[in-house]
Amino acid sequence: MVSFQMEEMLMKYQLALARLFKPNKYALYRTTPLRYIFLHLLILSTLLAAPAASQFLQSMTSLSQLIADKSEDIPDFTIKNAQLHLPSHQEKVIHLTYGTVTFTENDAGLASDQFTFSKHHIMIKGIDPISYHNFSTITDRASMLDALTTFSSSIYFYFGLIAFTLVMIQFFIILIKLASVSLAAHMAAVAFRRKSRYMNWLKITTFLLTPAVLMQYTGLLVPNTLTYPLSWCIIILLTCLAIYHLPVIKKTRQTN
Incomplete structure (x- = not known):
């Protein structure tokens, strides 16, 4: 019926x-x-x-891969006064299945980036830049890994x-x-x-x-x-x- x-x-x-x-x-x-x-x-x-929505899912999938398979490649950075500081001021590019993740002290990353951790902002592809002021709990590599692990565990939600x-x-x-x-x-x-x-x-x-x-x-x-x-x-x-x-x-x- x-x-x-x-x-x-x-x-x-x-x-x-x-x-x-x-x-x-x-x-x-x-x-x-x-x-x-x-x-x-x-x-x-x-x-x-x-x-x-598809772009967001792709970005979140890249984030999960970053945490699961590439976490050792994340540089030992620090964030002070809402600014990113890298060891030896050296840029780091991490290659993933869907694009790249870049840590840089410049204000822009690569065109292939799903995520860009720039000097003053976190940039997610397809979304406006987000200031580090909005991520007060993230101050270094360890705190970022904790935050991203928690987030990626509820990615589909x-x-x-x-x-x-x-x-x-x-x-x-x-x-x-x-x-x-x-x-x-x-x-x-x-x-x-x-x-x-x-x-x-x-x-x-x-x-x-x-x-x-x-x-x-x-x-x-x-x-x-x-x-x-x-x-x-x-x-x-x-x-x-x-x-x-x-x-x-x-x-x-x-x-x-």
């Missing part, structure tokens, strides 16, 4: 996605049940959050927490975009004398965002300055097509 319901739900969801290729049927999205709307929004949010947070952030951003585009589309439809309701536009726009999100996802995998403006061009184009195919409000005849 449950399997049949899941198959039926999947078929209806696939039918809703197939309408993206038929602009004359965009108006039918107004009949889409809310559960499919929330499911689609969640899928889009997960898609946009996936690259950052932290990954789940970060992944959930990233998905919720993307979900919130998509909701703002959805509400804004739907309002603009509703106002444009009214201006062109089309039958329009704002609540219906929320459902329609949920699916019209799909190609734009795929474009943004491509831009996250292969950075390109054109992907973001192109995604908005796609949204505008599909919205115009949806407005064009809405029923026209007929003028009422006045009787003398």
